[in-house]
Amino acid sequence: MIKIWGRRSAYNVQKALWTIGELNLPYEHINIGGNVGGLDQADFLAMNPHGRIPVLVDGGFTIWESNSIIRYLCATYSQNHLWAELPTRRSLAERWMDWELATFQPDFLALFWGFYRTPEALRNDQDIQHSSERCQRHFNLLDAHLASQRFLAGDEFTMGDIPIATSLYRYFNMGIQTPEIPNVRRWYDELTKRKAYRENIMIPFDELYGRQTF
Numbered sequence: 253m254i255k256i257w258g259r260r261s262a263y264n265v266q267k268a269l270w271t272i273g274e275l276n277l278p279y280e281h282i283n284i285g286g287n288v289g290g291l292d293q294a295d296f297l298a299m300n301p302h303g304r305i306p307v308l309v310d311g312g313f314t315i316w317e318s319n320s321i322i323r324y325l326c327a328t329y330s331q332n333h334l335w336a337e338l339p340t341r342r343s344l345a346e347r348w349m350d351w352e353l354a355t356f357q358p359d360f361l362a363l364f365w366g367f368y369r370t371p372e373a374l375r376n377d378q379d380i381q382h383s384s385e386r387c388q389r390h391f392n393l394l395d396a397h398l399a400s401q402r403f404l405a406g407d408e409f410t411m412g413d414i415p416i417a418t419s420l421y422r423y424f425n426m427g428i429q430t431p432e433i434p435n436v437r438r439w440y441d442e443l444t445k446r447k448a449y450r451e452n453i454m455i456p457f458d459e460l461y462g463r464q465t466f
């Protein structure tokens with residue numbers, strides 16, 4: 253039985269839970285992190301020395317880093333569906349996963365923390381503007397890419413969609429101005445029809461509003 257550690261409101265945990273849902277895998281969830289704490293406990297640090305969630309254990313094997321967890325789950329359980337065996341085809345998905353981690357997520361989290369998780373009186377409008385503009389550039393780029401295909405790696409849903417699309421529900425609902433991105437909207441609308449997306453990503457996040465601690 254797969255075990256996954258991490259609070260359901262955490263962006264990176266949501267990616268892993270969504271993947272588990274897509275693959276219809278039975279799992280045990282251990283709520284940890286945020287106001288529940290526990291990430292500094294010795295038994296948790298023995299699994300992930302970085303003290304971060306998510307952590308996944310499958311058959312006694314431990315994995316940390318959300319995108320590595322997605323790759324592991326899809327390679328092991330998706331029967332060539334979300335994970336392409338052919339390296340060239342798989343690279344079409346993997347580039348978006350790496351881009352999400354290295355480029356997109358730092359700007360998206362700067363916006364989410366600067367705007368949504370900072371109490372209004374403490375917000376730095378200039379920083380928010382800066383990260384909002386950077387996010388708009390990323391979303392415009394995604395919009396152009398999605399003009400000619402249904403999903404990020406082609407016309408089928410793959411693991412490459414998961415990391416970036418995890419941000420969409422919050423981006424469209426956190427109360428900031430978003431650019432005209434009809435192709436991203438169409439992609440999002442399509443994802444909202446997926447049960448696993450609705451159950452793991454489209455969940456209220458107002459408990460995080462104005463809360464600067466994890």
Ligand SMILES: N[C@@H](CCC(=O)N[C@@H](CS)C(=O)NCC(=O)O)C(=O)O
Pocket residue numbers: 259262263264265284285286287291303304305306316317318319466
């Ligand atoms: N690059 C790591 C980042 C892990 C990370 O920073 N996770 C956050 C939640 S999104 C965390 O552990 N926060 C501490 C907490 O929730 O208490 C990954 O993708 O797994």
